[in-house]
Amino acid sequence: MPEAPNDHTSTTDYTLTEKNKNTLQFIEDVTSNPDEKSVPVVTYEDLHDDITRIANGDKSPILSSHPISEFLTSSGTSGGERKLMPTINDELGRRSQLYSLLMPVMNQFVPGLDKGKGMYFLFIKSEAKTPGGLVARPVLTSYYKSSHFKERPYDPYTNYTSPNETILCPDSYQSMYSQMLCGLYLNKEVLRVGAVFASGFIRAIRFLEKHWSLLCHDIRTGSINSIITDSLVRESVMKILKPDPNLADFIEGIDSPNLQIRFNPKYKASVVGGLNVRTLISLLLTVRIVGVSAYISCQLFCATIRREIALSSPGMGKKIKLHLEREMQFNQWRSKNFKGMHPTLISTKEEEDNEEEVT
Numbered sequence: 001m002p003e004a005p006n007d008h009t010s011t012t013d014y015t016l017t018e019k020n021k022n023t024l025q026f027i028e029d030v031t032s033n034p035d036e037k038s039v040p041v042v043t044y045e046d047l048h049d050d051i052t053r054i055a056n057g058d059k060s061p062i063l064s065s066h067p068i069s070e071f072l073t074s075s076g077t078s079g080g081e082r083k084l085m086p087t088i089n090d091e092l093g094r095r096s097q098l099y100s101l102l103m104p105v106m107n108q109f110v111p112g113l114d115k116g117k118g119m120y121f122l123f124i125k126s127e128a129k130t131p132g133g134l135v136a137r138p139v140l141t142s143y144y145k146s147s148h149f150k151e152r153p154y155d156p157y158t159n160y161t162s163p164n165e166t167i168l169c170p171d172s173y174q175s176m177y178s179q180m181l182c183g184l185y186l187n188k189e190v191l192r193v194g195a196v197f198a199s200g201f202i203r204a205i206r207f208l209e210k211h212w213s214l215l216c217h218d219i220r221t222g223s224i225n226s227i228i229t230d231s232l233v234r235e236s237v238m239k240i241l242k243p244d245p246n247l248a249d250f251i252e253g254i255d256s257p258n259l260q261i262r263f264n265p266k267y268k269a270s271v272v273g274g275l276n277v278r279t280l281i282s283l284l285l286t287v288r289i290v291g292v293s294a295y296i297s298c299q300l301f302c303a304t305i306r307r308e309i310a311l312s313s314p315g316m317g318k319k320i321k322l323h324l325e326r327e328m329q330f331n332q333w334r335s336k337n338f339k340g341m342h343p344t345l346i347s348t349k350e351e352e353d354n355e356e357e358v359t
Contacts, residue, residue, distance in 0.1 A: 016114055016156060020104040027101060044083055051084050057132030064088055071136040073128075084136060095139075096148040103157040114156040116191030119183035121204045122160070122167045123175055140196060144168060161186045163236035171230065176207050178233050181215055181224065182240055184208075184251065212251060220248035 050062045055071065066088040074083040107113045124144050127137040143149055150164055160167075166178040183190060195201035208215070218224050222243035224234055 020107065023101055023104040024108075027105070051086060054086055055084055055130035055132055055134065055136075066090065068134065070134055070142065071130060072139045072142060073136050075138075084130070087142075092143070092146055092148060095143065099143075113192060117159050117161050117186060117189040118157075119161045119186075119190045119193040121176065121179055121195040121200055122162065123172060123200070124168055124170060126170070161190060163240070165230075165232040165236035169230050169233050174228050174230050174233055176204065177211065177215075177225070178228060178237050180204065180208060180211075181218055182237060184215060185219055185241055185244065185247070187247070216248040216251050219243075219251070220245050 047063070054062060054068055059067070063086060068086045069089045070087060071084040072087050074085070103113060122140075122144065124141040125138045127135055127141065130136055144167060150168075152158060161183040162179040163182065166175055166182065169175040169178065183193070193201070195204060214225055218241070220243065222241055224237050224241065228234055228237075
């Protein structure tokens with residue numbers, strides 16, 4: 001998950017080392033001296049009736065003394081249906097601060113994540129409205145559309161190759177194409193690549209394998225394909241893109257579909273958010289990084305793994321097979337026991353993680 005700065009420090013007095021030090025000290029303080037007050041643990045089932053009332057338009061202070069500003073939606077993977085999580089405006093600031101704690105920790109173990117640019121593939125998802133008129137959308141869509149992301153001050157950890165307009169484009173194909181085009185063109189500045197979920201990163205690689213010829217044409221001519229019709233996306237990309245025949249020749253010279261991603265020799269890591277055994281192995285087998293010793297870093301779990309270590313671990317094949325079998329059994333049990341437990345309060349036009357959305 002991308003990290004958002006929680007202050008508005010200007011570039012001139014910005015000191016990354018000092019900020020990282022303060023961030024790590026903050027983590028130490030809050031984890032060393034936890035609040036001893038008991039907080040009751042409840043399930044979604046316990047709150048479902050109250051959430052339904054709010055979704056249907058009840059504005060009384062049912063769960064919070066602050067007005068509910070929107071609903072955050074789950075992916076639906078834990079019970080077959082999306083859950084609605086009410087939130088307030090102030091919570092977005094706390095969420096942004098939480099995101100900002102990730103990279104200073106990661107940077108201790110994978111030095112240099114603050115250098116160069118990050119070729120991150122970030123996307124928004126479709127929104128819906130509840131019967132009461134409140135917006136319901138995924139947590140990252142809420143964050144990307146907020147001022148915390150769109151008006152963020154300079155931060156080397158959020159120095160992306162993708163302009164905001166390409167990330168906020170509602171058309172997933174146009175968003176992927178334009179982000180890929182900008183990342184390839186700025187390749188000499190890219191020292192890390194990634195996506196919020198490993199599956200999204202894999203789709204980006206497959207998208208490149210399928211559309212590299214169109215991307216090369218745009219890089220060669222300094223233009224953008226007419227299939228990209230979003231005016232804000234076109235304008236933002238053309239501020240970056242200039243004709244580069246040499247780069248186009250280089251990309252065309254790489255074997256496809258057995259594509260090898262060749263990065264700057266100073267390349268540091270592939271950074272992803274959500275990562276499980278299935279997507280980790282798929283990622284390891286899909287991405288072949290040439291000439292560098294790179295880490296695959298998982299921000300959400302603050303974990304790293306070297307590609308060659310992962311693939312050579314004893315018994316890895318049996319562990320993968322066992323995991324996939326157990327995962328399949330669990331999915332079958334979940335679908336049988338939880339599907340349709342509650343009526344759906346919202347509906348959207350697309351699935352949360354549609355594998356075909358950007359092909």
